[in-house]
Amino acid sequence: MTELAFTMVVVAAALCLIRVVQGPGLVDRLAAADALGVMLAAAIVLFGVMEGLHYLLDVGFAYAVLLFVDVLLIGKYLEKGDLHR
């Protein structure tokens, strides 16, 4: 059951990767990259539970936090054209 769910999440991440590569606009690619990152964080945690590697829970947590900071900074840059105002 866990392997099936892991495969489905990774296939969904691959579909998002297609949109990142061939997306028409900048924000399309960014939305797909955000979705890709969240799916990969869930897949990291799922892999850690599946294989019994419990330190991967912390890796997934840090990955989600860094992804949030990244997307927030990119949104601010899109809005103002500068990061310091």
Next chain:
Amino acid sequence: MREFASGLLLLTGALFCLITGIGMLRTKDTYAKLHIGTKCLTVGASLVLLGAGLRLPTGLGTLKVVLMVILLWITNPLATNALARGHFLNSRLEE
């Protein structure tokens, strides 16, 4: 019982994630992509995480997974809101 609940949560969440991937490919509009990436993905990823947390043996790991679900519920709409606001203001400036 615990295995059954965990499997049900995992399959439902993975199905939501798969719907998100298909929607990212199928929709044309940018705001539609942001919409899919917010709601469908938040529910899907948090269901997958809860299903994975039910499979852990004891306490601390489950606490980490629940914290990660709460973090995801707070941060994912905020990040998408920043992207949508930036896109809206940026496209208004270009006109």
